[in-house]
Amino acid sequence: MEILYNSGTLLIILGLPFFLSGTVGLIRFPDIYTRLHALTKADNVGLGCIVCGLALQSASWAVTAKLLLIWLLVLIASSASCHLIARSAMQKNIQPWTRP
């Protein structure tokens, strides 16, 4: 069980830089569309790593199922809301930033 617990810790640590880079991207990227890229993709992978890590540490099927379901629901919510935000920006005629 020690191995499971430690590999869980490793996965959780692996997930952290994704969250960090999602936030850095949100601050550094130039417009709404590129920022959406940063938030949805990086955070989904980060959450996936943390969910898998916690599932390995929990050593319980019920908790594992719950964590995976939470990840799935977050995936659905974030990709749908990302699309809706991008669509509303397109409809407001917000032009994407392009390389000068």
Place this chain on the structure above:
Amino acid sequence: MIRDHRFVKDFTFVSFSPQFFFRILVFSTVWFVLTGSDISSWIVGVPAVLIASKLNLMLAPSSHYSISLSGALRFVPFFLNQSFRGGIDVMRRALSAKQLLNPGLVSYVTLLPEGSARIFFVNTISLLPGTLSAELHGNQVTIHTLDRGLPIWANIQNLEYHVAALIHISSDKKKSL
């Protein structure tokens, strides 16, 4: 107007169809997994499950295709691999000292049938490396990309193929993808 009429007709709770029971079963399972064995949580859970089932039935009536198990088994590793690469890609661009962005818009015409398959496709585009679905008009998807140098068309066609394999659609349609 047609929509409003359907809304009124469907909201009468008269037709307890098999599809409705199937949705109740699915949403009850979701609620059970999320809340565990706490019986009192069903005070909120029962209305939530009923409303979700009814809304789901109204917004997405029966789909004309079923999900292929082998397609789903191939889709999961594909999806995990792609979204991991998408995360790495964003990380590289966000943390690099140089400006690595070269964004632009791309238009793509999908051959997937209207309904759940197309919506699923549009939503998963946002999880591929460097692409984000910005708009859907009929069968035309407007895609925003972080880097116009990426092989966007090839990536999206690949995703479209995987989504088509996920559902049972006629094989000649699949070939044309």
